[in-house]
Amino acid sequence: MLLKIGAAVSGEDLGYLLHKNPARAHAFDLAFGKAHVFYTRLGEDHAEAALLLDVDPIGLVRSGRQTGGEGALDHYVNDRPYAASSFLSVALSRVFGTAMSGKSKERQELADQPLDLEATIAALPCQDGEAFLRSLFEPLGYAVSAERHPLDEQFPEWGDGPYWTARIQGRARLRDLLTHIYVLVPALDAEKHYWVGPDEVEKLLRKGEGWLASHPRKEAIAAGYLRYDRTLIRDALARLVDEDSGDPEAEDHARRREEADLETPLRLAEQRTGAVLACLRAVEARSVVDLGCGEGKLLKALLEDRSLERIAGMDVSWRSIEAAQRRLRLHQMPPAQRGRIELIHGSLLYSDKRLTGFDAATVVEVIEHLDPPRLAAFERVVFERAAPRAVVVTTPNFEYNVKFPALPANRLRHRDHRFEWTRPQFAVWAAAVADRFGYSVRFLGIGPEDFVAGPPTQMGVFAK
Numbered sequence: 001m002l003l004k005i006g007a008a009v010s011g012e013d014l015g016y017l018l019h020k021n022p023a024r025a026h027a028f029d030l031a032f033g034k035a036h037v038f039y040t041r042l043g044e045d046h047a048e049a050a051l052l053l054d055v056d057p058i059g060l061v062r063s064g065r066q067t068g069g070e071g072a073l074d075h076y077v078n079d080r081p082y083a084a085s086s087f088l089s090v091a092l093s094r095v096f097g098t099a100m101s102g103k104s105k106e107r108q109e110l111a112d113q114p115l116d117l118e119a120t121i122a123a124l125p126c127q128d129g130e131a132f133l134r135s136l137f138e139p140l141g142y143a144v145s146a147e148r149h150p151l152d153e154q155f156p157e158w159g160d161g162p163y164w165t166a167r168i169q170g171r172a173r174l175r176d177l178l179t180h181i182y183v184l185v186p187a188l189d190a191e192k193h194y195w196v197g198p199d200e201v202e203k204l205l206r207k208g209e210g211w212l213a214s215h216p217r218k219e220a221i222a223a224g225y226l227r228y229d230r231t232l233i234r235d236a237l238a239r240l241v242d243e244d245s246g247d248p249e250a251e252d253h254a255r256r257r258e259e260a261d262l263e264t265p266l267r268l269a270e271q272r273t274g275a276v277l278a279c280l281r282a283v284e285a286r287s288v289v290d291l292g293c294g295e296g297k298l299l300k301a302l303l304e305d306r307s308l309e310r311i312a313g314m315d316v317s318w319r320s321i322e323a324a325q326r327r328l329r330l331h332q333m334p335p336a337q338r339g340r341i342e343l344i345h346g347s348l349l350y351s352d353k354r355l356t357g358f359d360a361a362t363v364v365e366v367i368e369h370l371d372p373p374r375l376a377a378f379e380r381v382v383f384e385r386a387a388p389r390a391v392v393v394t395t396p397n398f399e400y401n402v403k404f405p406a407l408p409a410n411r412l413r414h415r416d417h418r419f420e421w422t423r424p425q426f427a428v429w430a431a432a433v434a435d436r437f438g439y440s441v442r443f444l445g446i447g448p449e450d451f452v453a454g455p456p457t458q459m460g461v462f463a464k
């Protein structure tokens, strides 16, 4: 388990900031193994320190600190020795505790000041993928780059494993970077090695002071950190909200955000992505075109799915295409990856040869942006001309709007929406389209389903 911290300061300064003399290596005995600190770079204006954690798997079992059932093989054979996990956090607070508290006898002014920092974490387990990793660090102002490791270097055909090497860069105070890593690494790795009790809530809240309450993924962070213990999560979140309301500025900010994006609290965009991916897998699509791809959120998830050989995104808005290029880092993509994806600037209202030859098409939150008289053209372009064997369409369920407290009665969710359909309206339209172009259609809900109003998003899955 390896964490490297680089900073745009001299080796001597970093030594003072971390309270570890750069002239020698340091070793610490921990309950679960040994921690080593040494410097990998000592320049005039750039230095890097490494924290290497040598977890002892046998010692873990003997000391009864391992999770899992009695005598289970995974007591001995597991990822704990090398994966970055809550062990890393324990080591961080033991080894860099003073730096995390923000104190520095010799360099207090540097400790108080944002610096150009970079942390590299090797073997970071991230079952939920790169997007999740980014969603934790990016809102805190860091740039994230992540490289996924194959399951086995010698057998690339086995595909990717669940570990990543993550590089987190940004301008921050050293104490903040260390604290963010302390909280977010265990949140990524649900397998916490020690008993999670109420004092963990205290630790989370203390370390989260000043940033967690306004973090857009605070629920996911609390859930991962507290190992999905519902009572503790509820307690932590309730108290985070308390913290919020003490700060009028934060409250104002929160309200504005809510108005701007009603659906965020439901994490609907992510749920839509998950639901669409599941549909694509069910129809065993090898190629897919995302129509009205916007800034490419779905495309990014599609790229992570190795079973997709050919992916395209199309949008009428050039700005969206540019934003998608940036989000996907198209210009920096390795050629093998770059060959899997293309972006198409075009309109869904005109027949387009570039849309043919795909197994599936996705149309996520797009139809409601089309003028109703234009829908007939859209139907022919997609179902008659492009004619993939599966089409996944999602659109808001108008009935659910009463459940958004911030939305005045009978208003649509977005200024650019030309309509929002009730479930029967969508079903009538979809059934007629399926009938006309030789598809079958079934309906699924996305998001928390209300007994009366139904789900916030409705999805039609067309197949032929």
Ligand code: SAH
Residues within 6 Å of the ligand: 291, 292, 293, 294, 295, 297, 314, 315, 316, 317, 320, 346, 347, 348, 349, 363, 364, 365, 366, 369, 370
């Ligand atoms: N699918 C994305 C974006 C939804 S917003 C997501 O789920 O995040 C609707 C998108 O449809 C916008 O990016 C808009 O530019 C695009 N769009 C609207 N009319 C279009 C048309 N006629 N042809 C192609 N794209 C269109």
